[in-house]
Amino acid sequence: MEIIAWIGFAQSLFAALLMLAKQDKNISDRVLTGWLVLLAIEFFTCAIDFRILGYSLLSSSPLLFNPALYIYIRSLVRKNFKLKWTITLHLLPYIISEIAAYVTRIPLAFENFFENDTTLHIRLIFAIATIISWMVYLSLSIIILHKYRINLRNEQSNIDFEQNLSWLMFVSVFYVVYCLIANILGFTFAFSGVGTEAISFYNYSTLLALVYIFSFYGLRQKQIEIQTEEIKEPKEIISYKNSILTKEIREDIKMKIFAYFENEKAYLNSGLNMDLLSSAIDYPKYQITEVLNVDIGKNFFQFVNSYRIEAVKKMLLEPKLKYSIEAVGYECGFNSKSSFYTVFKANTGMTPIAFRNYHLKA
Numbered sequence: 001m002e003i004i005a006w007i008g009f010a011q012s013l014f015a016a017l018l019m020l021a022k023q024d025k026n027i028s029d030r031v032l033t034g035w036l037v038l039l040a041i042e043f044f045t046c047a048i049d050f051r052i053l054g055y056s057l058l059s060s061s062p063l064l065f066n067p068a069l070y071i072y073i074r075s076l077v078r079k080n081f082k083l084k085w086t087i088t089l090h091l092l093p094y095i096i097s098e099i100a101a102y103v104t105r106i107p108l109a110f111e112n113f114f115e116n117d118t119t120l121h122i123r124l125i126f127a128i129a130t131i132i133s134w135m136v137y138l139s140l141s142i143i144i145l146h147k148y149r150i151n152l153r154n155e156q157s158n159i160d161f162e163q164n165l166s167w168l169m170f171v172s173v174f175y176v177v178y179c180l181i182a183n184i185l186g187f188t189f190a191f192s193g194v195g196t197e198a199i200s201f202y203n204y205s206t207l208l209a210l211v212y213i214f215s216f217y218g219l220r221q222k223q224i225e226i227q228t229e230e231i232k233e234p235k236e237i238i239s240y241k242n243s244i245l246t247k248e249i250r251e252d253i254k255m256k257i258f259a260y261f262e263n264e265k266a267y268l269n270s271g272l273n274m275d276l277l278s279s280a281i282d283y284p285k286y287q288i289t290e291v292l293n294v295d296i297g298k299n300f301f302q303f304v305n306s307y308r309i310e311a312v313k314k315m316l317l318e319p320k321l322k323y324s325i326e327a328v329g330y331e332c333g334f335n336s337k338s339s340f341y342t343v344f345k346a347n348t349g350m351t352p353i354a355f356r357n358y359h360l361k362a
Contacts, residue, residue, distance in 0.1 A: 001046075001201055008043035008208045012036050015215035022219065027083065028075040032218045035068045039211055046204060062130045063094035066137040069175065073141050073168060076221070077148040093129055100126075134179045141172045150299075154289045155274045157267070157304035158335040167217040171210065178206045243294075245287060253291045256281035257303075267307035270335040274300055308333045309347045312340075316356040325352050 016036035019029055042061055067090035075081045100122065145168060152159060185199050245253075260266050260280050269276070277300075278285045292303055311332040315321070323331060329340030329352070344352050 001197065001204065004201070004204050004208055005043045005047035008204060008211055009040050009047055011208070011211050011215060012040035012043060015211065015219070016040060018215075018219055027081055028072060028221070029218075031068075031072045031075045031083070032214060035065070035072060036211070036214065038064065038068070039207060042207070043204070046200075061094075063097055063133050064091065066133045067091060067094075069172070070137040070141045070144075073144060073172070076165065076168070077144060093133060097126055097129065131183060134183075138172065138176050138179065142169070142176070145169050145172060153299045153301035154293075155285075155300060157272045157301060157333070158270055158339055159301065160336060160339065167213070171213055174213075175210070182206075243290060245290060249287070250291055250295055253281070253283050253288060254295055256283070257288065257291070257296075261304075261307055267304050267311070268331075268333045270330070270333050272304060272333070304333070305343050306347070309344060312344060312352065313348075313355070316352060317359055319360070321356075325356075328352065 013036075016033050019025070019033040019036065022029055038061075071087060071090065145165060149165070149169070182199070182203060185202060189199050257277070260277065264280075266272055266277070266280070274285045274288065278288060281288070289300065292298055292300055296303060298306065312328055315323070315328050315332065316325075321328070326337050326340070329337065329344075334340035334343070341351060344350075344355070348355055350358065
């Protein structure tokens, strides 16, 4: 246990220092740096068994780390996010619990947690607050990421790794599983009064894994520069129950979209996005998105790349290929090899090379 704590402290501190040394730091980098520093403190106090009035320095840390994850995700996906004083409201449960722990000196450890004494209700309030914090902030984190990724596909034709935030969605789901297991183990050990070392080992091992994930991906994460519409509920994007578009307007938008793609071959532009399409056909983005989603049945990302895939297929089926496979993707509007291969395989079930070999042999 002590070894894990020292490794966690060293890695958290090292990652925080790397974040501080990072050039062109943005607000999300500062949020992550602060979180890594808190994790370093958590690991350090565990390693040296540092206590104040008999309590660990961050005795109610779940109430601190849960909103920290949410604030970090929000700082990444929300345009012009700023650290305002209202952010401290998310930390109120942690501050109140921490003060209560030091002032009342009520034990929050698992040993004798459910002992029927005069302070049982305080311990139960802390346990309930922790569970609510997990549920609320993890739900908010996953929802805001999900909405962002839906909106991203309605705005961009090429989505790179930093924009997609797949790693952060994985972290959120991973954290959900961790919290579920932690709750089950916590209540089991609290009722039985044994196994507290096991739950501590589980908690700090998981935190260490999270530190490594954030150290690797957080340092690589760039500022998201995409300007998207205000994130909508997924149901609103799909249903458009209160649409004001008439049939004539819908048909006109659809006709102009197809004309722009087939006559101008706009899909060959790797930088094509909804702003450019909106400017080209002179309709607002939200109306184009509605027509794409409802009338055509595709989001912007799917629609543009369907044209690109067809262009790629045509080039790949030429007996004498003038370009390398990767160059074909670039010629047809993709901006990276990884996005080209991913989209092509998702649409055809084969890699570009396998597709060419299969059809030329047929």
